[in-house]
Amino acid sequence: MNWDNLAFVVFPYISLTTFTVGHAYRYVADPFHWNSKSSEILEKDRLKYASVLFHYGIVFTFLGHFAGLLVPQSFLTSLSITPAIHMRIALVSGMLFGLLALVGAGLLLWRRLSQPRVFRHSSANDLATLGLVALVIALGTYNVFFAHCDVLDTVAPWIRSILLLSPHPGLIATVPLTYKLHIVAALALLGFSPFSRLIHIWSVPVPYLFRSPVVFRQRRAR
Amino acid sequence: MKIKAQLGMVMNLDKCLGCHTCSIPCKNVWTNRTGAEYIWYNNVETKPGIGYPKRWENQDQWEGGWTLGKKGLALRSGGAAKKLAKIFHNPDLPRIDDYYEPWSYDYEKLTGSPELKHQPSARPKSLITGENMRVQWGPNWEDDLAGANVTGLDDVNFAGLEKEIYLQFKNVFMLYLPRICEHCLNPACVASCPSGALYKRDEDGIVLVDQERCRGWRFCVSGCPYKKVYYNWKTGRSEKCLFCYPRIEAGLPTLCAESCVGRIRYIGVMLYDAERVPAAAAAARDGDLYSAQTDLFLDANDPAVASAAATAGIAAHMIDAAKNSPVYKLAVEWRLALPPHPEFRTLPMVWYIPPLSPLVNLSEKVGAAGIIDRLRIPIKYLANLLAAGDEAPVRLALKRLMALRTYMRSKQLAKSPDAAVLEDAGLSPDEAEKMYRLLAIAKYGERFVIPTAQREGVENLHRERGQCGFPPQSQGRKDE
Structure with missing residues (x-):
């Protein structure tokens, strides 16, 4: 077994398995700690810019990855989005939102380390999570600015091959090292996320938009 | 009509002595934990002042509560999408x-100190950072008007008053405001x-935070x-006063009410029409909110209301409690208790009887009618606190309290009951006797008319036996 097989066949499945099983396990076994762990009450001024920049940056980056990597190019071409246009959209939005997320993550890390109130109540898990997030974003932003490669014919089909359970690690054998590092770091983050504060992503309160304002609850027979 | 039952409380500010005995059992039982040290489900503020947290009443700063917009009632800080x-x-x-x-x-540092030439000292340590800190504000920093000449300037209840004049030493007034x-x-x-x-509990209206959700x-x-x-910055979840529901369900008053040495608190059941709540909260003028809310309450002694409540599924002992509710008497029958800041449009259910205060300018003779204008606490201030600036309900309550005093004095000292003052305040001698009893000498069972919860129908008590009160294993694990 070579390193590519380990990193791009074995590791992705380990990561995806811990991701799914981990979330299910945590939701059932530990509902009491399923929340956003906000520290806004302890420090608000630095959070104001850091958190907003980071979250808007990362949300749009995530949506971009989702649309760009999982949707086959043949489908986009039928919508008259040629590979060239696709790449341009991906690079420009990646630069913009990647930079927002990177600056935000950097500021969040600085805030967490420099503010005694926040630092004092940061667990090792919190620091590792934020550090890993910052690393993934830094590598991704580096790639989008400095290390262009033909993602559409390499990384994208490889990811789809993983999800379709017929992995082709050969597809990304030739991409630059920083792409490979980005992918491995992101997979590590994915696998770790169920055990971190990142679980709050799954609690995006969409039902709130459609709910009646005042909630009554009745005791019912159990 | 959709009848619901709701627990309410009335606090008689005329008798609050600001001793904070209410806060202590509340603190000891509910918020004596890491992350909750700063949390006081019950606190007592001295007014004028800015309170806890600072300037909480100023919604221009906090954007709390509801507002009446073009499309009707809306959260002041914005709707779901904006949130x-x-x-x-x-x-x-x-x-x-x-x-x-x-x-x-x-x-x-003190208990373990060796013998020293100078007294050892214990410096304040922050419970957040663990470092030494300078204490510059606290849970009751303005106790008995401490610093009110500075902080009082930010008290929104001075609207329409010359606050600089009232904050001068010779004119200053004060009252205590216990809050849950x-x-x-x-x-x-x-x-x-x-x-x-x-959520609001359907059975008794207590508002709770589901800690698992x-x-x-x-x-x-x-x-x-x-x-x-x-x-709570430690658990990462919000928490709030739970109206001591484990006690309430057993028919016991909340800890704050139980421990009140001035016996200023009353707890009772109110029946109200839930269907008209949105309309009442959307009353056109701020000044209309008090009467709009009062109109929601139903008289449980009216046989039609009692039978409608029973049809609506309200338990019989709940209806019985509503019939004897001291809160209904004080708030609706006698109009003595008023809701704090009705202009927030949340229709609050812990009401206050406005306090009488020492008379000023006694050199001039005034009749019984003018006497409440001689009270040291300006009526406008109380109106801003308890009636969205409308003086009429505050005047009525103060007038009745004053008339009651005059009447009881005439009865007990001069032995010639002076019913004329009562008439002027719209009271009969019979009503006055009842008011006197409830305000001055009411015993435990009269102040707290609390029905026990009926759980036998909704829980398998046999199964719960021996484990009731213990959190699921998941909640007991790792205390972070």
Whole structure:
């Protein structure tokens, strides 16, 4: 077994398995700690810019990855989005939102380390999570600015091959090292996320938009 | 009509002596934990002052409660979509310093000190950072008007008054304001919660935070105009006054009410028409809100109401309690108790009897009618606090309290009851006797008319035996 097989066949499945099983396990076994762990009450001024920049940056980056990597190019071409246009959209939005997320993550890390109130109540898990997030974003932003490669014919089909359970690690054998590092770091983050504060992503309160304002609850027979 | 039952409380500010005995058992039982040190489900403020957290009444700063917009009643800080857009940083959320940085002392420095030439000292240590700190604000920093000449300038209840004059030493007045969660009929915290974790209990209207559903988005904290929902920075979830529901369900009063040495608190059941709540909260003028809310309450002694309540599924002993509710008597029958800041439009359910105060300018003779204008606490101030600026309900309550005193004095000292003062206040001697009894000498069972919860129908008591009260294993695990 070579390193590519380990990193791009074995590791992705380990990561995806811990991701799914981990979330299910945590939701059932530990509902009491399923929340956003906000520290806004302890420090608000630095959070104001850091958190907003980071979250808007990362949300749009995530949506971009989702649309760009999982949707086959043949489908986009039928919508008259040629590979060239696709790449341009991906690079420009990646630069913009990647930079927002990177600056935000950097500021969040600085805030967490420099503010005694926040630092004092940061667990090792919190620091590792934020550090890993910052690393993934830094590598991704580096790639989008400095290390262009033909993602559409390499990384994208490889990811789809993983999800379709017929992995082709050969597809990304030739991409630059920083792409490979980005992918491995992101997979590590994915696998770790169920055990971190990142679980709050799954609690995006969409039902709130459609709910009646005042909630009554009745005791019912159990 | 859709009848619901709701527990309410009345506090008689005329008898509050500001001893904080209510706060202590509440603190010891409910918030004596890491992350909750700064949280006081019950606190007592001295007015004038800015209170806890600082300037909580000023909704221009906090954007709490509801407002009447073009499309009707809406959360003042914005609807669901606007909230979700601000979920990464809530500009209206107070910071810990708006409450105070909790601290303790290193007592071992004192108890374990060897014999020294000078007394050892224990410096205040922050309970957040563990570092030495300078204590510059606390949970009751303005006790008995301390610093009110400075902080009083920010008291919004001075609207329409020359606050500089009233904050001068020779003119200054004060009153105590004990505060718990209002358990509102139209709670803004519940409407603000993105997770749907906050709810009103259908049986008794107590507002609670479901600790397993709370995701820590904190919009309840900023949404509550009374700032009575708190974020526990250790658990990452919000919590609030629970009206001591484990005691209430057993027919016992809340800890704050139980321990009150002045016996100023009354707890009772109110029946109200839930269907008309949205209309009442959307009353056209702020000044109409008090009467709109009072009109929601139904007289349980009216046989038609009692039978309608029974049809609506309200338990018989709940209806019986509503018939003897001291809260109904004080708030609706006698109009003595008033809701705090009705202009927040949440329809609060912990009401206050405005306090009488020493008379000023006694050199001039005034009749019984003019006497309440001689009270040291300006009526306008109380009206801003308890009636959205409308003086009429405050005047009526004060007039009745004053008439009651005059009448009882004439009866007990001069032995010639002076019913004329009562008539002037719209009371009969019979009503006055009842008021006197409830306000002055009411015993435990008269002040607290609390039905026990009927759980036998909804829970398998045999199965719960031996495990009731213990959290699921998941909650007991790792205390972080």
